[in-house]
Amino acid sequence: MAWSTRQLAQLAGTTVKTIRHYHEQGLLPLPRRRTNGYKQYGARHLVRLLRIRRLRELGMSLPQIAALDAGTEDAAGTVRALDAELERTIEHLTRLRAELGEVLRHGSPLDxxxxxxxxxxxxxxxxxxxxxxxxxxxxxxxxxxxxxxxxxxxxxxxxxxxxxxxxxxxxxxxxxxxxxxxxxxxxxxxxxxxxxxxxxxxxxxxxxxxxxxxxxxxxxxxxxxxxxxxxxxxxxxxxxxxxxxxxxxxxx
Structure with missing residues (x-):
């Protein structure tokens, strides 16, 4: 069974605009077209979109995903860098929560x-x-x-x-x-x-x-x-x- 761009977007939980952007970035292969010119997507496109979404959820940028696909970036090194970035983010958010707690306790101005x-x-x-x-x-x-x-x-x-x-x-x-x-x-x-x-x-x-x-x-x-x-x-x-x-x- 083949899907249209809109149907694929609905199945993958994304948008038509995102799919087109992934095509432009070379992250998602272009599908074959029907005789009427409409694209027909298959399961491999859905799987690819789901994998991209998973990597994006982990914090990877599109250039990092492209580098992993091309084999020009070490997967373990990328994961370690993402982990370090998340650690810094957690520390930052923890500090912000502590500061907000002080504001609530003392009723002090936010600035x-x-x-x-x-x-x-x-x-x-x-x-x-x-x-x-x-x-x-x-x-x-x-x-x-x-x-x-x-x-x-x-x-x-x-x-x-x-x-x-x-x-x-x-x-x-x-x-x-x-x-x-x-x-x-x-x-x-x-x-x-x-x-x-x-x-x-x-x-x-x-x-x-x-x-x-x-x-x-x-x-x-x-x-x-x-x-x-x-x-x-x-x-x-x-x-x-x-x-x-x-x-x-x-x-x-």
């Missing part, structure tokens, strides 16, 4: 990194936005350090968040002087925070650009001036650089 679920209620929109950028450009161990920093937030940190845009230079300087010792202590605990972009797995250039734009757009000029003034104060505390002696200088 807050899971490490900060406990602190989400006390975070401003600005802080949450910055954390979203940090999550993309920092490593997991750095995000853990940031959680420690957030947990140690002081009244001065809160003042920075609420600093009015028309704050005077005296107010800016006073707040910077209150913040500077805290930032100094923070950098003693986590030295990398003095140059966070240098540790980014995305590279210094990309991280520097992203962080600079984020701070520049999320903070108003008064707040940025506080941050700049903090760096000025910390720079005043830094020991002077040791100059290397000229090459022809006599040894001491």
């Amino acid at each position: 807050v990194p899971p490490l900060f679920a406990d602190d989400a209620a006390g975070l401003s929109d600005r802080q949450r936005s910055l954390l979203a950028v940090y999550q993309e450009f920092f490593r997991e161990e750095d995000m853990i350090a940031l959680r420690d920093i957030v947990a140690r937030a002081s009244p001065a940190d809160a003042e920075l968040e609420t600093l009015p845009e028309d704050a005077s230079e005296a107010e800016i300087d006073a707040l910077a002087r209150r913040l500077a010792p805290e930032v100094r202590a923070q950098r003693l605990r986590h030295p990398w925070t003095a140059d966070p972009a240098g540790r980014s797995p995305r590279g210094r250039a990309a991280a520097t650009t992203a962080l600079a734009h984020a701070v520049g757009e999320l903070y108003h000029p008064g707040q940025i001036r506080v941050l700049q003034r903090v760096e000025e104060l910390l720079g005043q505390d830094a020991p002077p650089p040791v100059e290397a002696p000229p090459p022809d200088a006599p040894a001491p």
